Amino acid sequence: MAKTALKDGVYWVGVVDWNMRDFHGYITNRGTSYNAYLVQDEKTALVDTVKSPFVGELVSNISEIINLEKLDYIIVNHVEMDHSSSLPIVAKLAKNAKIFSTQHGKEELIKHYGHEFDRVETVKSGDELKLGKKTLKFLEAPMLHWPDSMFTYIEEDKILLPNDAFGQHFASSYRFDDEVDNHILMEEAAKYYANILMLFAPLINKKINEVIAMDIPIDIIGPSHGIIWRKNPIQIIQAYQKWSNGITSQDKVVIVFDTMWESTDKMARAIAAGICSQDIETKILKLRSSNNTEAVTEILESKAVLAGSPTLNNGIFPTMGSFMTYITGLKPKGKLWGFFGSYGWGGGAVRGLMEMAKKANFEIYEPTLEVKWVPDETDLKKCFEFGQQFAQKIKT
Numbered sequence: 001m002a003k004t005a006l007k008d009g010v011y012w013v014g015v016v017d018w019n020m021r022d023f024h025g026y027i028t029n030r031g032t033s034y035n036a037y038l039v040q041d042e043k044t045a046l047v048d049t050v051k052s053p054f055v056g057e058l059v060s061n062i063s064e065i066i067n068l069e070k071l072d073y074i075i076v077n078h079v080e081m082d083h084s085s086s087l088p089i090v091a092k093l094a095k096n097a098k099i100f101s102t103q104h105g106k107e108e109l110i111k112h113y114g115h116e117f118d119r120v121e122t123v124k125s126g127d128e129l130k131l132g133k134k135t136l137k138f139l140e141a142p143m144l145h146w147p148d149s150m151f152t153y154i155e156e157d158k159i160l161l162p163n164d165a166f167g168q169h170f171a172s173s174y175r176f177d178d179e180v181d182n183h184i185l186m187e188e189a190a191k192y193y194a195n196i197l198m199l200f201a202p203l204i205n206k207k208i209n210e211v212i213a214m215d216i217p218i219d220i221i222g223p224s225h226g227i228i229w230r231k232n233p234i235q236i237i238q239a240y241q242k243w244s245n246g247i248t249s250q251d252k253v254v255i256v257f258d259t260m261w262e263s264t265d266k267m268a269r270a271i272a273a274g275i276c277s278q279d280i281e282t283k284i285l286k287l288r289s290s291n292n293t294e295a296v297t298e299i300l301e302s303k304a305v306l307a308g309s310p311t312l313n314n315g316i317f318p319t320m321g322s323f324m325t326y327i328t329g330l331k332p333k334g335k336l337w338g339f340f341g342s343y344g345w346g347g348g349a350v351r352g353l354m355e356m357a358k359k360a361n362f363e364i365y366e367p368t369l370e371v372k373w374v375p376d377e378t379d380l381k382k383c384f385e386f387g388q389q390f391a392q393k394i395k396t
């Protein structure tokens with residue numbers, strides 16, 4: 001493999017997982033990569049490892065640059081297994097390397113891989129590791145997105161290695177942002193933020209402000225998934241500032257629903273027509289044709305969401321129950337939520353959706369809209385008007 005250098009002495013040694021399609025439930029249509037970095041000076045440090053099925057490729061990539069026995073340090077920015085599960089093998093091969101992580105990281109490594117990791121040395125924000133002319137500086141980033149999470153900054157090269165932050169599940173034969181389509185890159189970055197980091201928006205905002213206050217120059221951001229930001233790293237920082245502050249650029253409503261015998265489907269389409277009649281953009285996602293990952297991504301930059309469900313067994317249709325569980329966990333900021341649905345004899349779905357949203361402290365639009373059996377012309381007119389009124393509520 002040709003060496004991929006971020007700057008002199010800083011190499012990407014990660015692997016591309018072309019066929020990953022389901023990352024613990026997150027649908028990754030474009031695959032992913034696990035990015036590890038080798039920083040070479042008088043001393044050499046490996047920053048992060050990769051998912052264990054790819055350990056052979058990682059070892060091969062490192063070995064093209066240095067014999068693993070000569071590796072001096074291994075930095076563990078994050079213990080989640082996509083970045084650490086090959087560590088036990090790498091640590092055995094790099095038998096002379098000292099391993100560094102945060103205190104939480106050390107505890108988690110021991111719980112994941114056993115007491116051979118009692119030897120991990122802990123670092124905290126502000127600690128430095130001199131490699132020669134290059135210096136690694138550490139910045140703890142707890143809950144971005146695990147307690148152990150940490151950023152490593154290569155001071156002289158102005159390279160930030162923030163692990164999961166600023167990443168994307170995007171497999172490519174290219175490594176850098178100036179080599180790929182920027183629209184696709186930002187689409188995947190938004191999807192990643194929405195599905196992995198949205199819950200931690202207040203902490204992200206605080207951490208970005210902390211980094212800005214430190215006034216550290218950043219030429220390159222090397223996340224642990226996807227494409228490396230070297231052309232315009234400020235682009236992704238600004239996007240994170242926008243997303244973490246709940247700033248939406250569009251008056252847009254996302255209608256997320258599912259249907260049994262097309263009644264809720266007909267309602268969704270009539271409601272969407274009502275919204276569009278007010279010059280508000282809308283997007284309809286039927287969950288059995290789409291998925292939670294896509295729905296959450298659409299919601300990230302939308303002002304409002306309408307959730308629709310038929311009643312099944314006196315309650316929410318299962319796909320909609322799954323969606324509400326997912327989205328209430330991710331807690332998107334600043335959205336208006338409305339609800340609709342259909343039923344046969346006794347309802348229950350709309351009430352169930354509302355209860356979940358109320359429990360999550362979502363801002364709720366009332367009234368809701370329910371149709372018994374199949375919507376007739378009168379019902380569809382009510383759906384259209386419901387959409388109109390909902391659109392008026394969010395119109396700027």
Ligand code: FEO
Pocket residue numbers: 078080081082083145164224225
């Ligand atoms: Fe990419 Fe939190 O693991």
